[in-house]
Amino acid sequence: MASIAIETSALCKTFEQGGATVVALDSVDIELREGEMTLLMGPSGSGKSTFISALGGLQAPSAGDVLFRGESLWSLPERRLNQFRREYCGFVFQSGGLFPSLTALQQIAIPLTYVGVSRTEAVEKAAAVLAEVGLADREDSLPGEMSGGQNQRVAIARMLAKDPYLIFCDEPTSALDSENGAVVARLLQRTAHERNAMILCVTHDERLMPFADRVLRIADGRIVADIDQPADNPRSATQQQQTRQQEPSKEGTL
Numbered sequence: 143m144a145s146i147a148i149e150t151s152a153l154c155k156t157f158e159q160g161g162a163t164v165v166a167l168d169s170v171d172i173e174l175r176e177g178e179m180t181l182l183m184g185p186s187g188s189g190k191s192t193f194i195s196a197l198g199g200l201q202a203p204s205a206g207d208v209l210f211r212g213e214s215l216w217s218l219p220e221r222r223l224n225q226f227r228r229e230y231c232g233f234v235f236q237s238g239g240l241f242p243s244l245t246a247l248q249q250i251a252i253p254l255t256y257v258g259v260s261r262t263e264a265v266e267k268a269a270a271v272l273a274e275v276g277l278a279d280r281e282d283s284l285p286g287e288m289s290g291g292q293n294q295r296v297a298i299a300r301m302l303a304k305d306p307y308l309i310f311c312d313e314p315t316s317a318l319d320s321e322n323g324a325v326v327a328r329l330l331q332r333t334a335h336e337r338n339a340m341i342l343c344v345t346h347d348e349r350l351m352p353f354a355d356r357v358l359r360i361a362d363g364r365i366v367a368d369i370d371q372p373a374d375n376p377r378s379a380t381q382q383q384q385t386r387q388q389e390p391s392k393e394g395t396l
Contacts, residue, residue: 144175147340148197148308152206155192155363162380165190167203168363176307179334181350184360190344193360194310197342199227228257232306234330236313240285246272247281250300255313271299275329291322302337309333311343315350319334327353 155167166189174180174197182190187348195201197208199215203364208215229232240249250268255261272278275335285293293315301309311330315323331353334341351371352358 144177146173147176149173149209150197150206151209152192153196153208155189155201155205156204165363167196168362169206169251170365172358172365172368174340174342174355176340177334177338178355179331179343179353180356180357180358181354182342182344182360183346189377190360191312194312194342194344196376198231198233198308198310199223200267217301221315229254230307232304232309234294234298234301234309234314236317238285238293240296242285244281245284246277246288246296246299249296250303251301258290267303268299271302272296273287274302275299276325279367289322291318291325294318294322294326295329298326298333302333307339309339309341311345313345313347314343315345315347320349323349329356331355 150170153170154165155168155169160222168189170193182193184190185194192201196203196216197276199208202216207217210226210230214225240310244252245259248267249269250263250271251261254264254267259267264271269281272281275298275301277292277295280288280292280296283292285296288296298314309330314330315326316324327350330341330343334355343354354371356371357364357367357369358367
């Protein structure tokens with residue numbers, strides 16, 4: 143049984159809008175497991191993006207909490223909350239958020255230097271993750287010279303360079319055609335399985351269903367369905383152990 147990566151306890155979020163109270167999250171209790179790609183699906187306005195913002199340390203809940211390794215995330219001081227996001231979290235959004243004047247290699251290497259990685263090491267790591275996502279031949283390409291699918295893979299490579307344990311994706315394939323969407327979906331699935339990461343992917347894209355280990359459906363701020371998907375290519379216990387041995391240790395607390 144996979145370990146719990148992060149969980150919520152009676153998580154609530156409300157907003158005041160036009161003199162009325164809007165409930166975005168309504169007492170959500172859920173456990174998310176490492177080594178799995180989980181889809182969060184539901185109609186617009188159901189609370190999907192609010193949910194990943196609360197789990198990723200971006201938006202404080204109105205009540206309840208997020209627990210990471212038994213510690214209350216939203217009771218942490220701002221300094222340690224920043225540390226949580228920096229050391230454990232990776233984010234992928236629909237737009238990718240690439241800088242138009244930077245090459246694919248620079249998109250990844252420059253942010254690494256801002257967190258203390260030497261320039262030489264940053265360039266080496268950027269080249270390695272670009273190769274991992276199948277873009278070794280596009281290191282010197284600008285976003286305008288690549289397809290939407292290639293740009294999204296650069297954004298994923300930038301996220302992978304941090305080696306995050308918790309990965310939050312918000313509509314990463316909705317702007318892509320079927321072929322590129324499948325490439326990105328397989329990449330995310332492989333990341334969860336091979337890196338033993340927890341991936342929570344907000345999506346309307348039904349094409350992602352075959353790649354998911356688990357599907358959560360949300361409506362009116364509540365989880366209304368929680369379905370474990372049959373594994374087409376289950377990892378053996380030996381493979382899981384090898385993955386854990388290869389991964390850098392992240393056993394420490396915040």
